[in-house]
Amino acid sequence: MRTCTYSVTFFACLLLAGCSAFSLINAASPSSSYEQEKDIAYGEGDRQYLDVYKPASKNGIEKISTPLVVFFYGGGWNRGQKDSYRFVAASLTRAGFTTVIPDYRLYPEVSFPGFIDDGAAAIAWAVEHAQEYDGDPERIYLMGHSAGAQIAALLALDHHYLAASGVPSANIAGFIGLSGPYDFLPLDEGYLTQVFAESSRAQSQAINFVTESAPRTLLIHGGDDDVVEVGNSLRLADELRAAGVPVQLKIYEDLGHASIAVALAPPLDFIASTIDDVVSFINDYENASAARQAR
Numbered sequence: 171m172r173t174c175t176y177s178v179t180f181f182a183c184l185l186l187a188g189c190s191a192f193s194l195i196n197a198a199s200p201s202s203s204y205e206q207e208k209d210i211a212y213g214e215g216d217r218q219y220l221d222v223y224k225p226a227s228k229n230g231i232e233k234i235s236t237p238l239v240v241f242f243y244g245g246g247w248n249r250g251q252k253d254s255y256r257f258v259a260a261s262l263t264r265a266g267f268t269t270v271i272p273d274y275r276l277y278p279e280v281s282f283p284g285f286i287d288d289g290a291a292a293i294a295w296a297v298e299h300a301q302e303y304d305g306d307p308e309r310i311y312l313m314g315h316s317a318g319a320q321i322a323a324l325l326a327l328d329h330h331y332l333a334a335s336g337v338p339s340a341n342i343a344g345f346i347g348l349s350g351p352y353d354f355l356p357l358d359e360g361y362l363t364q365v366f367a368e369s370s371r372a373q374s375q376a377i378n379f380v381t382e383s384a385p386r387t388l389l390i391h392g393g394d395d396d397v398v399e400v401g402n403s404l405r406l407a408d409e410l411r412a413a414g415v416p417v418q419l420k421i422y423e424d425l426g427h428a429s430i431a432v433a434l435a436p437p438l439d440f441i442a443s444t445i446d447d448v449v450s451f452i453n454d455y456e457n458a459s460a461a462r463q464a465r
Contacts, residue, residue: 192254204263212295220272223259238305244316257435268305294335319350323376352406353377380409386416388451392425
C-alpha cells in the first residue's frame with residue numbers, strides 16, 4: 171500500500187508539473203492500440219486543430235462502427251495541449267472507442283464562451299467525419315477533466331452550442347465528467363474573474379442547464395480534490411437525478427485532482443478504476459441499446 175501511495179503522489183505531482191511529465195506518461199503508454207491522425211483543422215485558428223485515434227485494425231477482423239469519445243483536457247482554461255493526452259487515447263482505443271482530442275482557444279486569447287464554441291465546432295467536425303475513422307456519428311460521448319469537464323458539460327447540457335454548430339443533441343449518447351467545475355460561483359478574485367465576465371457567469375455554470383433531456387452521465391471526482399471542490403460533482407448529480415436523468419457518481423475518497431486523470435494512463439490504472447468506470451459506463455449503454463434494437 172505504501173508503494174502505491176507514493177506512486178500516486180509522484181505521478182500526480184508530475185502531471186501538475188508540466189509537459190515533461192506528460193511526455194513521461196505518454197512514453198509509458200503503448201501506442202499499439204490505435205492509428206493516429208494528427209493536427210486536423212476544425213477551424214481557422216492556430217489552436218483549432220484536433221487529433222483522431224482510431225482503434226488499430228486487426229487482420230481478418232471486419233471493421234465495425236464504434237462509439238466515438240471526444241475528450242477535452244483541463245488546464246484552468248489558460249493552458250494545455252492535445253499532444254499531452256495521448257495516454258488517454260491509448261486507454262480508450264484499447265477499449266475499442268474511436269477518440270478525438272481537440273485543442274481549443276485559451277485565455278487570454280478568448281474568454282468564456284470562446285472555448286465552448288471551439289468545443290462545439292470540434293464536435294461538429296467529429297460528427298461529419300466519424301465514419302472515416304470507424305466511429306458512429308450518432309454515438310458520441312463527451313468526456314473531459316477539470317476545465318475540460320466544464321466544457322464537455324456545457325456542450326452536453328446547454329443545447330444551444332451544438333445546435334448552432336448543426337449537431338443534433340440526440341447524437342450525444344453520454345457525458346463523462348472527471349473532477350469538473352459545474353457549479354463554481356462566486357468568483358471573487360484572480361484571473362478567473364477575467365475568464366468569466368460577471369455578465370455571463372450564470373451561463374458558465376453547467377448545473378444551470380440540467381433538464382430531463384440531458385444525456386446519461388458519469389461523474390468521477392477525488393474526495394481529496396483541493397483544486398475543484400467535490401461538491402461540484404455532488405450537486406450536479408443531485409440535479410440530474412431530480413430531473414430523472416440516469417447518473418452514476420464515483421467518489422475516490424483518498425485521491426486528489428490530478429490523480430483522477432493520471433489513472434487514465436494504461437501503466438497507471440492501478441491508481442483508481444477511472445478507465446474501468448468509463449469503459450463500463452459506455453459499454454453498458456451500448457449493450458443495452460443493442461439489446462433493444464434486437465427485440
